Amino acid sequence: MGGTIAGRAERADDNVGYRAGQVPVEDLAAGLPALAGLHLRFEQVAQINSKDMRLADLQRLLKRVQDCLVDPEVQGVLITHGTDTIEETAYLLQTLLAPTKPVVLTCAMRPATAVSPDGPQNLCDAVAVARCPGAKGVVVVCAGRVHSATDVAKVHPYRTDPFASGDAGAVAQVEEGQVRVFRPWPGESAHTARLVTFLAAKDLPRVAWVDSHSGAQAWEVDVLLANGNAAGVRGIVVAGTGNASLHNDLEESLKRAETAGVRVVLGTRSGLPMVPYATQPFPQLDGLSPAKARWALTLDLLDG
Ligand code: SIN
Numbered sequence: 001m002g003g004t005i006a007g008r009a010e011r012a013d014d015n016v017g018y019r020a021g022q023v024p025v026e027d028l029a030a031g032l033p034a035l036a037g038l039h040l041r042f043e044q045v046a047q048i049n050s051k052d053m054r055l056a057d058l059q060r061l062l063k064r065v066q067d068c069l070v071d072p073e074v075q076g077v078l079i080t081h082g083t084d085t086i087e088e089t090a091y092l093l094q095t096l097l098a099p100t101k102p103v104v105l106t107c108a109m110r111p112a113t114a115v116s117p118d119g120p121q122n123l124c125d126a127v128a129v130a131r132c133p134g135a136k137g138v139v140v141v142c143a144g145r146v147h148s149a150t151d152v153a154k155v156h157p158y159r160t161d162p163f164a165s166g167d168a169g170a171v172a173q174v175e176e177g178q179v180r181v182f183r184p185w186p187g188e189s190a191h192t193a194r195l196v197t198f199l200a201a202k203d204l205p206r207v208a209w210v211d212s213h214s215g216a217q218a219w220e221v222d223v224l225l226a227n228g229n230a231a232g233v234r235g236i237v238v239a240g241t242g243n244a245s246l247h248n249d250l251e252e253s254l255k256r257a258e259t260a261g262v263r264v265v266l267g268t269r270s271g272l273p274m275v276p277y278a279t280q281p282f283p284q285l286d287g288l289s290p291a292k293a294r295w296a297l298t299l300d301l302l303d304g
Helices: 025-029 055-070 086-097 119-130 192-200 219-229 248-259 290-302
Strands: 077-080 102-106 137-142 145-148 172-175 178-181 206-211 233-240 263-268
Touching: 025 119, 055 077, 055 086, 055 192, 077 119, 086 102, 086 137, 086 192, 086 290, 102 119, 119 137, 119 172, 119 178, 192 290, 206 219, 206 290, 219 233, 219 248, 233 248, 233 290, 248 263, 263 290
Parallel strands: 077 102, 102 137, 206 233, 233 263
Antiparallel strands: 137 145, 145 172, 172 178
């Protein structure tokens, strides 16, 4: 799919001023000893910076993964992807496909042209996970850690180990090509009907994401619904402070939005699942992070 793992910089000592999504996927795997002798099939589905992901890119990826998974010759699918939205793509793949084979996303924080790129080792580790007996579901492999699609979040902008799985912890760890499993692989309840609807969608229900913060004001929500909701907003995910507490002014404007028929869902800026509380003004979605709750709400609204 592109990303920094396929990034190219002008100078080998530049780890931040590169262009993501430049190096073809075959070239990323060329010459890696851990991949020698394996039957690998390569496909360049996209070549983009993941911050620019669009519906069509996600649909193309989902369709290709779906096709690969039904092929009896395929043991697992490996996706190279940018780190910035990998957790959202992983969540969508797991929710809509819940594969019984491993679908392993991997990435890098340094471009392919770096003095010491992290992509090659991540790729080798990802292949080890895809070949691991019993592995299934969608996971993200980076810096030797195997994170589940539901729990993974990018928590650092620069480190080569930028992901965390919160209190749940990693599913497994890769050590010298061996996978040490800590907890069960992601489960198997796919939303098949939703997959069909998602793949056919020309556009998605409009779901906005706002944060509560010190000094938050009602207009931050009111503008979304201006002119009788001319923008057609169908949902709002609000990331509260601490355990999803909301500024009073923002809460009131969100209540008005709800009365006007907009679905409002609560999350937290902390990046970890919130603890439900008695006076909670809006529902939460499975303790998901705001980024994933936005997709969950989008899929719910797509169902009608
Ligand atoms: C991207 O998300 O495509 C760029 C950033 C990265 O891969 O680290």
